[in-house]
Each structure stands twice: as structure tokens, then as C-alpha cells.
Amino acid sequence: YFQQRFFALIELASMPFIPGQGPAAWGPTITSGNHVTVTNGNLGLTSHHGIHGNNNAYVTITNVNSGYFDVAGLQCNACNNVVISDCIVGPQNQDIPVLGRYAHARAFIPRLKQLMDEHADDEVTFYGREPITVSSLVDRLINQMDMIYHNAINNVVYDEDDEEWIAAKTLFYNPSGWMDGGTSYGVVIGGTGAQVVGIGSRSKGTADVTLNNLEIFGIGNKLIEKIKFADGDGATRLMFFDAIDWVAVSDQVDDPSTSRYVGDAYTDCIFAVDKCIDSWYYLNSLYITSAEQAYVFDGDSNAFATEIMAKASHDDIVMPIGGCGTDIQLHSSKGAIGLRID
Secondary structure, three states, rough: OOOOOOOOEEEEEEOOOOOOOOOOOOOOOOOOEEEEEEEEEEOOOOOEEEEEEEEEEEEEEEEEEEEEEEEEEEEOOEEEEEEEEEEEEEOOOOOOOEEEHHHHHHHHHHHHHHHHHHHOOOOOOOOOOEEEHHHHHHHHHHHHHHEEEEHOOOOOOOOOOOOOHHHHHHEOOOOOOOOOEEEEEEEEEOOOOOOOOOOOOOOOOHHHEEEEEEEEOOEEEEEEEEOOOOOEEEOOOOOOOOOOOOOOOOOOOOOOHHEEEOHHHHHHHHHHOOOOOOOHHHHHHOOOOOHHHHHHHHOOHHHHHHHHHEEEEOOOOEEEOOOOOOOOOOOOOOEEEEEEOO
16 A cells, blocks of 8 residues: 555555546556446545445446545546446545655656666766765655654664655655545546546546445545646646746745745656656656756756746736646546545
């Protein structure tokens, strides 16, 4: 559970996203289960869903209890002839040990291995810091992930004054135990594709859904809101369509014209990738602008203030570029929803 941050106990299709969606590529076609019955069982701890599916038909879920999920108990996108009866969904897990950024770091590991194989001795120089090797950057990120893991799983205690432990907790530790992403569900029956955009944006492909004697309880959310930064070509983003958290990796943002990049173990590795790798197969969704590069590597706080952090509106009020209302995964934040049917 701790290490597999994207997981469904029962997945009703050959991959969790339809082709062309999601933070990675699972292949050009999806095979979806039809005439599926799930009955007489208890589904427990899972880092995403109890039951999840895409493009399914004739799905019957009866006498199933689904609880202690991080995201949703039951979800089916573009599903037809669905019957959910005599089921209890809830409570949602309220003891989620890590933040969403830990999922990104875990997904980063195969790429980190390739980065080490090809560029371990290459040096990167962040503004105001001494040159550092790629291997040192990767080792720091892996070490912080290991610290969080061993503290939670093996009860390893670290010195509270340990700077790396402080940094690891800041980056990965979830103090509330609730979902820090933008939306939590009991049951969601949505249209075609992932339900990470606004309500009503994907409503096609679902029909003939019957709910009978369904109880949903204990759904909550404690969003840690992020800013969506963008330029004329869309949102700037990291390799898994995740947010660049400029507020967290800058010394301050009250006066962006004097801000300085301080980084963290994850974001430093991302910018090392930006320096060393030019393969779009590797980079995936990574989109970093020249202004962002200038801020991180050259200390160009003017670029940060005028091209990254803010823009002037029609009445000269400084507004964040791209807007708010998102989370660390750049998803549309909708809060805690017991039952959603689009």
C-alpha cells in the first residue's frame, strides 16, 4: 500500500486510463471487462480505488463493502448497464501516510535509474549553490523517500534536527491523514475518461445505471491547494502531469521580484533531467519554459516575477498566471463527494 500509490483492488479493464489519458502510456488500445459480477466481499485498504473500470458493460456489484480507500470506493467511467445493490461504501481512509508528491517520486524511479546510468557524473549548478553531480541529487531524493518509508513502516526515529529528515517530511509526510488531492468520492459514475476535470466536462458514454440500497458514509478531503502556472502554450508541468510548486521551492513569493529558487529533492532532480535529457519518450509531459530555467539556474527573479508568478490584469491587479483551484496533480478540485453521476 505504502509504495504502490496508484492501485485498485479490482480493476475492470486492461489499464486504468483510456488511451491518450493519464500520466503515462499503457498502450494504444484498452480491453474492458463485460458481464462482470462482483459479489459477497469486503474490500479494504487501497491507495486509490476499491473497484475501478473504464468502458465496461453489464457490471453487477452486490453485497460488497468497500472502505479505507484513498480516492474512491467504486468508480466506473463510460459504463453501461451497471447495477450496484446492497453495498456499503465507506469510510474513506483517514490515515494516508504520504502526500501526492510521494506518488510522483515513486513513479520517477525507473527514470532515475536511467538518469544515473547515463549522467551520474554530470554536474548541475543551481543559482547560488555549488555544482552538484546528478548522482548526488538522485541519492538525496531516494534517501528522503527511504526515510519516510522506514519511519512509517519500520518505526525508525530520526533526529528532529536532521535537515534531511525535515526536508523529507516537508516534501512527503501527510500530517492530516486525509486525501491531500482535490477530490474524494464514495461512488462516481462518470463519462468517457478520467474524472479529473470539471464536473460535467465528461458525461458521454454512461447509461442504464441502477443503485439500490446503497449506503455511503465517511467521505472527506483536506486539499492542499496549488497554483496552476501557465504560459501561452498551456500549463507548465512536470513529467507526470504534476504541478510545479513554485511557492514551495522558492524562498518567498510575497515579492516575486526578489524571490530565489531554493528547490527540494524532487524538483532539483526534475531540473537535472531538463538539463541532461532531450528524449521526449523520457520527458513525457515535462514542460518547462525558458523563464523557469532562467530563474532556477541563473537566478533571474525578474523572469520569475513577470513571466512565471504573476501578470497584470486589466485593472493592474497582479494575478497568478493560470489560476488556482488545483492540486499537486493539476486536477480540478471538487472536494468530498459521496455520490457523483455524470
